[in-house]
Amino acid sequence: xxxxxEIGTLENEAIYILRETVAQFxxxxxxxxxxxxxxxxxxxxxxxxxxxxxxxxxxxxxxxHNFPETIKFRDRLVEELGLQLIVRDVQSTIDAGxxxxxxxxxxxxxxxxxxxxxxxxxxxxxxxxxxxxxxxxEKARSKERIFSVRDISGKWDEKxxxxxxxxxxxxxxxxxxxxxxxxxxxxxxSDVWSFIGKEHIEVPSLYFAHKRLVFIRDQMILPVNDGVxxxxxxxxxxxxxxxxxTIGDMTCTAAILSEAIDVDSVxxxxxxxxxxxxxxxxxxxxxxxxxxxxxxxxxx
Amino acid sequence: xxxxxISTGGSVDAGKSTLIGRLLWDxxxxxxxxxxxxxxxxxxxxxxxxxxxxxxxxxxxxxxTIDVAHVFFGSAFRNYIIADTPGHFEYTRNMxxxxxxxxxxxxxxxxxxxxxxxxxxxxxxxxxxxxxxVVVVVNxxxxxxxxxxxxxxxxxxxKSMLDRGEFEEQRITFIPVSALCGxxxxxxSDSMSWYKGxxxxxxxxxxxxxxxxxxxxxxxxxxxxxxxxxxxxxxxxKLLGADLSVGCEIxxxxxxxxxxxxGIQVYEKxxxxxxxxxxxxxxxxxxxxxxxxxMIVKAGESPLVMTTLVGVLTWMSSTSLKTGVVxxxxxxxxRVKARVDDIINKLNPDFSQKSADDDALNMNEIGRVRISxxxxxxxxPFEELTVNxxxxxxxxxxxxxxxxxxxxxx
Numbered sequence: 001x002x003x004x005x006e007i008g009t010l011e012n013e014a015i016y017i018l019r020e021t022v023a024q025f026x027x028x029x030x031x032x033x034x035x036x037x038x039x040x041x042x043x044x045x046x047x048x049x050x051x052x053x054x055x056x057x058x059x060x061x062x063x064x065h066n067f068p069e070t071i072k073f074r075d076r077l078v079e080e081l082g083l084q085l086i087v088r089d090v091q092s093t094i095d096a097g098x099x100x101x102x103x104x105x106x107x108x109x110x111x112x113x114x115x116x117x118x119x120x121x122x123x124x125x126x127x128x129x130x131x132x133x134x135x136x137x138e139k140a141r142s143k144e145r146i147f148s149v150r151d152i153s154g155k156w157d158e159k160x161x162x163x164x165x166x167x168x169x170x171x172x173x174x175x176x177x178x179x180x181x182x183x184x185x186x187x188x189x190s191d192v193w194s195f196i197g198k199e200h201i202e203v204p205s206l207y208f209a210h211k212r213l214v215f216i217r218d219q220m221i222l223p224v225n226d227g228v229x230x231x232x233x234x235x236x237x238x239x240x241x242x243x244x245x246t247i248g249d250m251t252c253t254a255a256i257l258s259e260a261i262d263v264d265s266v267x268x269x270x271x272x273x274x275x276x277x278x279x280x281x282x283x284x285x286x287x288x289x290x291x292x293x294x295x296x297x298x299x300x
Numbered sequence: 301x302x303x304x305x306i307s308t309g310g311s312v313d314a315g316k317s318t319l320i321g322r323l324l325w326d327x328x329x330x331x332x333x334x335x336x337x338x339x340x341x342x343x344x345x346x347x348x349x350x351x352x353x354x355x356x357x358x359x360x361x362x363x364x365t366i367d368v369a370h371v372f373f374g375s376a377f378r379n380y381i382i383a384d385t386p387g388h389f390e391y392t393r394n395m396x397x398x399x400x401x402x403x404x405x406x407x408x409x410x411x412x413x414x415x416x417x418x419x420x421x422x423x424x425x426x427x428x429x430x431x432x433x434v435v436v437v438v439n440x441x442x443x444x445x446x447x448x449x450x451x452x453x454x455x456x457x458x459k460s461m462l463d464r465g466e467f468e469e470q471r472i473t474f475i476p477v478s479a480l481c482g483x484x485x486x487x488x489s490d491s492m493s494w495y496k497g498x499x500x501x502x503x504x505x506x507x508x509x510x511x512x513x514x515x516x517x518x519x520x521x522x523x524x525x526x527x528x529x530x531x532x533x534x535x536x537x538k539l540l541g542a543d544l545s546v547g548c549e550i551x552x553x554x555x556x557x558x559x560x561x562x563g564i565q566v567y568e569k570x571x572x573x574x575x576x577x578x579x580x581x582x583x584x585x586x587x588x589x590x591x592x593x594x595m596i597v598k599a600g601e602s603p604l605v606m607t608t609l610v611g612v613l614t615w616m617s618s619t620s621l622k623t624g625v626v627x628x629x630x631x632x633x634x635r636v637k638a639r640v641d642d643i644i645n646k647l648n649p650d651f652s653q654k655s656a657d658d659d660a661l662n663m664n665e666i667g668r669v670r671i672s673x674x675x676x677x678x679x680x681p682f683e684e685l686t687v688n689x690x691x692x693x694x695x696x697x698x699x700x701x702x703x704x705x706x707x708x709x710x
Binding site for chain 1: 331397568692
């Protein structure tokens with residue numbers, strides 16, 4: 001007799017968390033970046049509420065500097081699954097004059113996303129934002145709760161987090177507060193890829209080895225995209241076979257040299273790799289405690 | 301590969317952070333970029349492995365870990381997540397938080413100081429939460445020339461505490477290590493040939509995790525899933541306690557109505573049997589009009605329907621418990637209003653009991669209390685079925701989780 005023993009603990013846990021989110025909040029939203037973690041969340045949400053449709057919209061904070069592959073992928077996924085997609089642009093936030101565009105060698109819109117996100121939460125009165133962050137990614141995330149309460153300005157105060165006992169989730173909040181929900185907190189990068197493989201989930205082609213024009217800076221392989229990624233004249237462009245381990249804003253996502261062309265070879269690569277996933281995030285490198293400081297100020 | 305969750309305990313100076321750092325280091329679980337950061341922070345000194353876990357800015361300032369941090373590592377056999385909890389007194393609540401989601405507990409004691417008050421408190425909490433597998437790591441063996449006698453003395457001093465606190469099913473293992481030098485953590489020690497037991501990692505790799513207690517299926521309904529076009533009503537939830545099969549006769553709380561399991565599915569796939577721990581969608585032969593918070597159980601295996609309860613409460617808020625005040629009680633996913641009528645006694649972490657000297661329970665205090673509810677919960681005594689025997693209290697003003705309770709008889 002077929003049994004559910006084939007389903008992993010982490011998947012059971014994530015589905016449980018998504019169901020609690022829908023039950024405890026009135027306006028949840030899934031923060032969708034087009035990356036593998038948020039794509040995984042979409043599948044988990046399908047599984048949690050099937051045969052109903054996913055009972056919350058997707059929110060994409062678009063920096064305007066996304067890889068074109070990501071946007072194309074996003075739009076196709078939304079259409080295929082009949083999902084509701086909300087897009088809010090960092091460009092509009094810049095145009096409104098509430099944030100200032102960065103300039104110079106490391107110019108990125110990654111930091112500016114925070115304001116656009118907080119504005120969108122306010123606009124739609126979202127009370128729960130489901131995100132694909134994982135505790136294994138970074139030290140500041142390793143202390144994050146499953147239900148993480150943010151105050152009105154979006155701030156995270158790691159000293160006053162609610163204890164989470166057994167599997168009980170307390171989503172009670174006051175008006176104006178919201179909760180960031182992290183269903184795949186306990187997953188590792190390999191867990192995500194195993195799930196993608198098992199479920200035959202499609203992910204953007206950027207995740208697999210492809211030829212690309214790149215240039216090297218600070219031992220990182222940056223994608224060439226004039227007008228978006230700033231490049232000094234002396235920084236030489238070359239063609240390499242690369243893939244991306246994380247997909248974010250083009251200005252802060254570096255590639256890795258890789259021959260991995262499918263899920264199995266990505267998993268094999270991860271077994272032998274000795275750098276962490278976020279090592280290819282330029283924004284984390286700018287300061288040792290980069291992510292933690294951004295989280296305090298409301299960054300997702 | 302399965303994932304094993306571990307909680308850790310030990311006093312500040314027992315070398316717990318170094319032990320975790322050693323586990324990570326020797327299993328190659330620290331990536332190059334992090335190694336570079338640790339090297340940089342260690343400066344000219346010997347590589348400080350404790351930096352592998354002590355991450356937040358605030359910890360740098362205080363030199364201690366303050367909260368539950370989740371540390372990932374892996375062996376060839378398993379993935380591990382350590383809930384790293386602090387060793388100093390005032391953060392007991394974090395220790396309970398970490399332990400409540402763990403399947404095994406590592407207690408670190410330093411061979412130089414042995415069992416301390418803090419060790420007792422950790423062990424007490426292990427036992428309170430009925431953690432079956434406990435490994436006592438005797439660290440800093442390098443300070444004593446890796447002496448078997450020192451290790452035996454440590455065991456003896458720990459065992460004198462066991463007489464007061466051990467419960468029947470508990471399995472306790474002692475391992476002599478030096479986290480600093482790497483002896484018996486991942487690699488077998490050359491300096492302790494007298495020790496024939498497993499290294500810490502081989503102990504963890506070989507551990508078979510089985511829960512004890514009764515085996516009874518509990519299915520609290522999280523969401524009702526409907527598809528009006530297909531005339532479909534299903535109940536979404538996570539199955540606890542025991543397996544459930546298609547065709548099984550069930551009973552529903554609170555209505556006590558009976559039906560049979562018609563289908564078990566996850567997404568597009570149908571199953572004949574759901575194993576405990578699975579998040580499933582359940583359909584029944586009859587439309588019993590169930591809603592969130594109702595519970596499906598096997599017919600004849602009813603839990604206790606409680607409107608009052610006696611439980612062991614650990615207070616986790618700086619605002620003390622006041623008897624007579626109304627809180628929200630959350631048992632699993634079900635919430636009811638609750639009032640603590642009486643603090644029967646307070647429990648000391650040295651396994652003795654003291655009587656309640658006032659009507660308040662303060663931060664980090666543990667007490668046996670009597671609670672009355674303005675609704676029903678469908679629960680089991682914690683020691684019989686842990687997954688259905690705990691609850692939290694929520695302060696309705698701050699919305700904070702202020703206490704965790706373990707249900708203990710009627």
